[in-house]
Amino acid sequence: MSVDSSKQPADALPERSPLIRLDRVTKRFGENTVLDHLDFSVDAGRHVTLIGPSGSGKTTILRLLMTLTKPDEGTITVGGEQLFPASEKRRREVRKKIGMVFQQFNLFPNMTVLRNVTEAPVTVLGLSRDEAEARARELLDMVGLADKCDARPSRLSGGQQQRVAIARALAMRPQVLLLDEVTSALDPELVAGVLDVLRDIARSTDITMLCVTHEMNFARDISDQVLMFDSGRIIESGTPEKIFADPEHERTREFLGAVL
Ligand code: ADP
Numbered sequence: 001m002s003v004d005s006s007k008q009p010a011d012a013l014p015e016r017s018p019l020i021r022l023d024r025v026t027k028r029f030g031e032n033t034v035l036d037h038l039d040f041s042v043d044a045g046r047h048v049t050l051i052g053p054s055g056s057g058k059t060t061i062l063r064l065l066m067t068l069t070k071p072d073e074g075t076i077t078v079g080g081e082q083l084f085p086a087s088e089k090r091r092r093e094v095r096k097k098i099g100m101v102f103q104q105f106n107l108f109p110n111m112t113v114l115r116n117v118t119e120a121p122v123t124v125l126g127l128s129r130d131e132a133e134a135r136a137r138e139l140l141d142m143v144g145l146a147d148k149c150d151a152r153p154s155r156l157s158g159g160q161q162q163r164v165a166i167a168r169a170l171a172m173r174p175q176v177l178l179l180d181e182v183t184s185a186l187d188p189e190l191v192a193g194v195l196d197v198l199r200d201i202a203r204s205t206d207i208t209m210l211c212v213t214h215e216m217n218f219a220r221d222i223s224d225q226v227l228m229f230d231s232g233r234i235i236e237s238g239t240p241e242k243i244f245a246d247p248e249h250e251r252t253r254e255f256l257g258a259v260l
């Protein structure tokens, strides 16, 4: 098959379609306007990191995508399908494309590790228990926990619990993985193991990743693009090389100076 390159402008990017799109999204909590007509999009397969000071709206964006909270105005689409506004039924369907890992692992404490990973695929996706278990064992192996299938979460270290949470999110075969400061609650010596798993996922899958982190080396390694937030606005965006080495904005310089 031949490709007629003359039909494309010389500066055309390889073909990508926005998988996530926010259009003029406003979110208020009472008098506090957290996001003010925010626009941005993430192309399929990209890894985008959100940085910025505490309270700048990063978690709110991920919670909106996870449908844990609703925008006051604007539209959010995922894979070309509307998440907001949409009927509850529609929203539940579209939301299946998205998985999230939280700072606090949020595992089901009364279930074994294996059950934590099989529960949603069985109840939400309708997989047979055998199918779900086979997939869960593969994922737990991938995150280095093949020997912990029968343990309760409380018997695991924080790093191990977080790796279960990552396996649990992947078990739903999401197109998008949202990561909200997933190593912030961990003892320092457990951070690297979790980041290694995420690097591996970034390298070996085509999952679109939207990541909030203060681990700047990790962000530099995995990100195609870094968005700097301040007061619910993107004040600067670019490649990690550009943002970390030569930021345009004083606010970005200040922020990076404080966290690096
Ligand atoms: P970040 O993740 O960047 O630290 P957040 O998205 O958590 O910021 O918060 C942005 C702003 O929204 C903050 O001012 C925070 O106090 C406010 N906020 C977040 N969630 C709620 C909530 N459930 N109720 C009231 N205010 C909230």
Ligand code: MG
Residues within 6 Å of the ligand: 058, 059, 060
């Ligand atoms: Mg946050």
